[in-house]
Amino acid sequence: MTAAPARDAAQSGAGLGTTQHARDTDQLSFFARVANATAHAAGKPFTFGLCFLIVVVWAVAGPVFHYSDTWQLVINTGTTIVTFLMVFLIQNTQNRDGAALQAKLDELIRVTKEARNDLVGVENKSEQELESLRQDCEAEIAASP
Known part of the structure; x- marks a missing residue:
């Protein structure tokens, strides 16, 4: 990479530092910030462990509640709501990531002489x-x- 494209990439935000990332995050809509934070948190091992613990507690509580319809309804309703909302949050995050990736690839094509514009x-x-x-x-x- 020559000096000019490297300088242009640095000025355009490629290789974002903490300050640039913070400014970019401030410019996102409220929904985009929530979607990004939620999708990021959902992918953490802690979140998986927490969900696993909730299911274990629910399963252990089965005999206490005599495996009642209400006992089943709690987990069914909870997982349905979480799944329904996560679909939209993750899709929003993936759409943004895909658009950013396409913009980066387009820029690489644009600055590479041998590439097909x-x-x-x-x-x-x-x-x-x-x-x-x-x-x-x-x-x-x-x-x-």
């Missing part, structure tokens, strides 16, 4: 256009020494 924004093309581009790339690779 027609691949910038390829994620917005139709399935047929994507298949055609994939076949073109495979043909170029097969033809190269």
Whole structure:
């Protein structure tokens, strides 16, 4: 990488430091901040352990409540609500991550002389256009020494 692209990448926020990350986080919407924090916390071993502990406590409480319908309803309702909400939070986080990744890849294509600029924004093309581009790339690779 030459000095100019490295400088441009540093100025654009590539390799974000703590200060830059804090500023970027402040600019996110409330929902995006909550979604990011929740998705991040959900992936921690502590969260898995906590959920496992809740299920164990629920299972141990079964005999106390005589395996009643209410006992079953507690875990069913709780897990359904959490799952339903997590789907949307994780999808939001994945959409943001995907868009950021595409922007980074587009920038790499743009600054690389040998790269094909027609691949910038390829994620917005139709399935047929994507298949055609994939076949073109495979043909170029097969033809190269």
